[in-house]
Amino acid sequence: MNKYVVKVGIMTLLAGMALPAVASADEVLCQHKAEEIQQQLEHAQGQGNPHRVQGLGRALEAVENDCTNESVLNEATDEVEAHLAEVRERQADFEDALSRGDEDDIRKRRVKLEEATLELEEHTRQLNALHGQLSQ
Known part of the structure; x- marks a missing residue:
């Protein structure tokens, strides 16, 4: 389980580094939504909740790929x-x-x-x- 948490943590860190590129300036609502999910993701990681981390990771990916204002x-x-x-x-x-x-x-x-x-x-x-x- 620890390997899983570390793997998800690394993926999250990489996703967090890409966060500014999530949405163009025109998609300000998506940027805000991605930031909220990122905060929840960090909290879930801190709590050691791998199921929540996985779900939030999918949510963040969906925002990065499909979100519009x-x-x-x-x-x-x-x-x-x-x-x-x-x-x-x-x-x-x-x-x-x-x-x-x-x-x-x-x-x-x-x-x-x-x-x-x-x-x-x-x-x-x-x-x-x-x-x-x-x-x-």
């Missing part, structure tokens, strides 16, 4: 849309519980709706931040 924005937009659908579903569940009058179920549904709403807000902030990075 448009793909990052599309991915973030898809996340917002998915969470919006989740909020709508939770809202319907909450309203259903209200109509039945079951206080315990109402309380549970309210908590789930609040959690889904917070996740939607977070992903919306992330999408807005990406748009902000492009306009700088």
Whole structure:
């Protein structure tokens, strides 16, 4: 296992050295995404988590090979849309519980709706931040 970690560590070091070439100046979102993955990769290596290291290595390679600003924005937009659908579903569940009058179920549904709403807000902030990075 130690040989594996060393091998992955060397591959990661080489990938990290190539990081500035990951994306052209036009692909600023990809550069940022690659840097985030690189930080996670270094953390996973420090924790001795070879499965996470391997997965993050594949993710970094995918960003290096296939990433565009448009793909990052599309991915973030898809996340917002998915969470919006989740909020709508939770809202319907909450309203259903209200109509039945079951206080315990109402309380549970309210908590789930609040959690889904917070996740939607977070992903919306992330999408807005990406748009902000492009306009700088």
